[in-house]
Every structure is written in C-alpha cells, then in structure tokens.
Amino acid sequence: MSRVYNFSAGPAMLPESVLKTAQAQMLDWDGSGVSEMEISHRSPQFEALQKQTQDLLRELMQIPDNYHILFMTGGARAQFDALPMNLLNEGETANYLVSGYWSHDACQMAQKYNSVHVVNPSAAVNMNTLSTPANWDINPKGSYFFYTPNETLTGLALTDTPKVTMPLVADMTSYILSQHYNVSDFGVIFASAQKNMGQAGVTVVIIRDDLIQEPRAFTPNVLSYQLMAEKNSLYNTSPTYAIYIMNLVLKDLKAKGGVTWAEQENRKKAALLYDFIDSSDFYSNNIDKNFRSIMNVSFMLSNGKLQNNFLQQSAEHGLLNLKGHSAVGGMRASLYNAMPLAGVEALIKFMQNYAEQNQ
Ligand SMILES: *Cc1c(COP(=O)(O)O)cnc(C)c1O
Numbered sequence: 001m002s003r004v005y006n007f008s009a010g011p012a013m014l015p016e017s018v019l020k021t022a023q024a025q026m027l028d029w030d031g032s033g034v035s036e037m038e039i040s041h042r043s044p045q046f047e048a049l050q051k052q053t054q055d056l057l058r059e060l061m062q063i064p065d066n067y068h069i070l071f072m073t074g075g076a077r078a079q080f081d082a083l084p085m086n087l088l089n090e091g092e093t094a095n096y097l098v099s100g101y102w103s104h105d106a107c108q109m110a111q112k113y114n115s116v117h118v119v120n121p122s123a124a125v126n127m128n129t130l131s132t133p134a135n136w137d138i139n140p141k142g143s144y145f146f147y148t149p150n151e152t153l154t155g156l157a158l159t160d161t162p163k164v165t166m167p168l169v170a171d172m173t174s175y176i177l178s179q180h181y182n183v184s185d186f187g188v189i190f191a192s193a194q195k196n197m198g199q200a201g202v203t204v205v206i207i208r209d210d211l212i213q214e215p216r217a218f219t220p221n222v223l224s225y226q227l228m229a230e231k232n233s234l235y236n237t238s239p240t241y242a243i244y245i246m247n248l249v250l251k252d253l254k255a256k257g258g259v260t261w262a263e264q265e266n267r268k269k270a271a272l273l274y275d276f277i278d279s280s281d282f283y284s285n286n287i288d289k290n291f292r293s294i295m296n297v298s299f300m301l302s303n304g305k306l307q308n309n310f311l312q313q314s315a316e317h318g319l320l321n322l323k324g325h326s327a328v329g330g331m332r333a334s335l336y337n338a339m340p341l342a343g344v345e346a347l348i349k350f351m352q353n354y355a356e357q358n359q
Contacts, residue, residue, distance in 0.1 A: 005343035008321035009152055009296060010174070011194040013338040018248040029244075037241040046240055050233070053243055056250040060258050061176075063183045063206055070205040070225065071233040071243055076102075076173045076192040079203060080109035082223040083169060083188070084116070086215040088143050093117050095142040095166070099158065100151030101125045101327055102171060107146070113216070117142060126328050127156060129288035133163070142166050144187060150175040152195070153325040155285075155293035155332065161185045167211055174295050176204070177253065177337060179263040187211050193242060196295070196336045198249045201242030253337065262337045269335045269344045270294040276348045282355035300330040306358055307331075317350050319343075 006013040029036040032045060039046050054069045063069065072078065088094050088110065096107040097119045104125050110116045119136040138145065145164040150157040152174040162168060167187025176191040183189065188207045194200040207225055215224045222228075222236055253262060274292060277283045283299045285292070301310060310331070314322050324332040333347060 002318075004318040004320050005339065005346060006320045007333045007335075007339070007343075007347070009195070009325070009332060009334045011200050012196070012334055012336050014198070014245075014249065015252045015338045018245065018252050021248055022245060036244045039240065041234055041238045041240050047234075049247055050238070050243055053247040053250060056247065056254060057204065057206075060250060060254060061181070061183055061206075066209045067183065068205075068207050068209060068212065068225075068229045070207065070228045071238055072203045072205055072228060073201065073222065073236075073239055075200070075203055076171055076190060077105075077109075078223060079171070079190045079205065080106040081112075082205075082219075082225070083144075083146070083190075084110040084113040085219040085223060086213070086225045087167070087169075087188070087211060088114050088116075088216075090114070090216070092143045093139055093141065095119050095138050095145040095164075097130075097136065097145070097147040097158075097162065098124075099130055099148055100127055100156050101153045101325070102151055102173075103146070103148040106148070106171060110146075119145075126154060127151075128154065128286045128291075130156070130158065130291055138164065140165065144169045146171075150178075150293050150295055152293075152296050152334075153298075153328050153332075154287065155296040155298040156287055156291050157293040157295070158291065167208070174293075174334075174336075177259055177262060178266050178295050180259055193246050195334075196338075198246035199242050201239035202246060204246075265341065266294045266335065266337065269339065269341055270297060272341075272344055273297050273333065273335070273348060276351065280351075280355060282359065283351060295336055296332055296334050298324055298328065298330055298332045303358070309358075310354060313354060314347075314350055317346075319347055319350055322347075 026035055057069055094116045096116055098104050098107055117139045119138055120131050144167045146169045147162060148171045169188040170186055172189050172191040174195045177196050190205045192203040212225050212229050227235055277285045277299050282302050285299045311323055322331050322333055324330040
C-alpha cells in the first residue's frame with residue numbers, strides 16, 4: 001500500500017521524511033544502541049533532546065526569553081482545567097470568547113472553578129461568523145482573556161489577535177506553526193501536538209514567566225505550571241517519544257524555511273481549495289470570508305444524500321478522512337503543514353470529477 005493524502009483533523013498527517021527518520025532510528029537512536037523510547041527521561045541524552053526541542057520551538061516561533069516552554073500531558077483538554085486552576089484565584093473571573101466547539105468546551109470547564117464571563121452572547125458550537133471586537137463585552141477585572149484562534153470543527157478562525165488589557169490565552173492546537181504570531185501579545189499559548197507538531201501525547205504550554213504562580217490548592221501536581229516550570233517538565237515521566245517526534249517535525253520545518261515557509265504554503269493551499277468551492281454549485285462553505293481557517297476547510301455537498309458515497313469514492317482515490325466532525329456534519333479537509341500542495345490539487349481534481357459525474 002502506498003502513502004495516501006490524509007486529511008484527518010488530528011492525529012494528522014506527518015511529513016514523510018519525519019516518519020522515515022523515526023523508522024531508521026527505531027532500533028538505534030543516535031548510536032545509543034536502543035530506541036529513543038527506551039531511554040530514561042532523566043538521562044543526559046533525553047535532557048539534551050528536550051532542550052534542543054525547546055530551543056527549536058523558541059527559534060521557530062520567536063518566543064522571547066521571558067517565556068517558559070512546558071511539555072505537559074493530558075492534551076489540550078487537560079489545559080481547559082489547568083488554566084483556571086493556575087490562573088484563576090478564588091473569587092476572580094475570566095473572559096471567554098466563544099467561537100465554536102472548542103472554546104465553548106474550554107469555557108464550560110472553567111465554569112467548574114469560578115463563574116467566568118462569556119464575551120460574546122451569541123456564542124454557540126456551530127457558528128459561521130463572529131461579532132467584531134467593538135461588540136464584545138469584556139469584564140475589565142478578568143484575570144485573563146481566553147480565545148481559540150482556530151475552531152477546528154467548523155474552520156472558523158480569528159486572524160487578528162485580540163487586543164486586551166489582561167493576559168491573553170490562546171488554545172492554538174490547530175493553528176500553532178501555521179502562521180506567524182507575535183508571542184509577546186500572549187500570556188499563555190497551549191497546543192497539543194497531534195495536529196501540526198507531531199503525534200499525540202505531548203502538549204506544549206508557552207507561558208510568560210510572571211504568570212507562573214501558586215495554583216489553587218486542589219490542582220494535581222501534573223497540572224501545576226509552577227511545579228512543571230520548576231522541574232523543567234520532568235516531574236513525572238514525560239512523553240519522551242512524542243517529544244522526540246516533535247523534535248523531528250520542528251527540524252524538518254526549520255529546514256523547509258520555518259513558519260514563513262509554512263504560512264506561504266498554507267495560504268496558497270487554502271486559497272486554492274476555497275476558490276474552487278466558491279466557484280462550484282455542487283460544493284459550498286458557509287464560513288464568513290473574514291474568518292476562514294487556513295488549516296481546516298469545511299464544505300457541504302449540495303445533495304446531502306451523496307455524502308457517504310463521496311467519502312467512499314474519495315477514499316478509493318487515496319484521499320482519506322474527509323468526513324466532518326459529527327457535531328457539525330458535512331466534510332472537512334484539514335490542510336496542516338504536512339499536507340503538500342499536491343494533496344490539495346489531487347483533492348480538487350477529485351471533487352471536480354465527482355461533481356461532473358453526480359451533477
Ligand atoms: C483537537 C483540539 C483540542 C483537543 O485536543 P486534545 O489533545 O484531544 O485534548 C482542543 N482544542 C482545539 C482547538 C483542537 O483543535
């Protein structure tokens with residue numbers, strides 16, 4: 001079986017060169033005579049790998065020196081709890097911009113600890129546009145402002161970084177490394193790795209030093225930013241192989257030209273697909289053009305009855321995992337950094353033929 005184009009929203013496609021390197025090093029990592037996954041997280045070799053991975057991410061994202069880079073577990077969802085546990089003291093509130101499924105979920109989780117404030121009252125899971133910042137009702141006393149730059153299910157993305165007077169927190173899981181961000185605009189950025197940075201198992205937390213504080217008393221140690229920062233993310237056994245894969249992905253990205261390269265490619269890929277969908281009567285995308293994601297492109301077929309047939313035939317053409325999330329329906333093509341332009345071109349060609357045959 002040859003490699004196919006995998007449009008999965010996550011875990012997602014990885015660069016082939018990364019998989020090949022991992023394969024070649026499986027039995028003997030760096031002359032150690034063992035696999036990377038058999039090495040102690042407290043060994044000098046692993047500590048060097050972790051340091052190199054942090055340095056690469058710092059370089060690629062231009063993360064200033066006054067930010068810690070933590071490697072945590074439990075995925076982005078664990079951060080939905082970790083965040084209020086660490087940054088929301090008793091009696092305080094925080095602002096949440098709800099733009100879809102993930103930010104809605106993050107907001108629900110925070111509600112368990114303190115009453116938090118939803119900034120946009122029209123908040124729902126399946127949204128295709130967002131109100132402008134002038135219409136947001138921000139509580140000036142909020143301990144932080146949370147948002148999700150890219151809602152992975154619908155493909156609703158906020159291009160402009162919100163300007164707020166409190167620490168800005170972003171769940172960047174499906175947008176990290178897809179385009180440039182000015183990290184100093186943020187207090188905390190978190191992202192699990194399996195969309196654009198590697199395999200499932202590790203979550204990156206980029207946090208400004210002054211926000212690292214004593215968490216609420218009931219916080220599990222593994223979710224304490226303070227403890228994780230103090231122990232350089234080596235409090236419990238870290239997800240060593242996931243960090244190794246991330247290391248390979250970051251090296252690969254750097255060799256290709258870093259985030260500048262990725263952003264150019266991503267804009268090209270997304271524009272190609274959106275232009276095709278917009279020019280077609282057979283397919284449609286209902287996301288406001290000002291908020292269209294460059295990572296997750298959702299689309300509907302004009303004849304909903306063809307959905308299963310479309311999925312079956314696309315899979316037969318080596319175009320996998322185009323089914324949208326059950327919460328929103330329809331189709332979704334995820335075009336993360338590892339998806340080559342040729343994959344998008346193959347998808348468009350298939351969609352064109354399919355429309356002609358089923359018009
Ligand atoms: C995938 C995703 C999540 C969930 O990540 P887990 O690692 O499964 O917890 C959260 N937020 C966003 C924006 C996502 O795309």
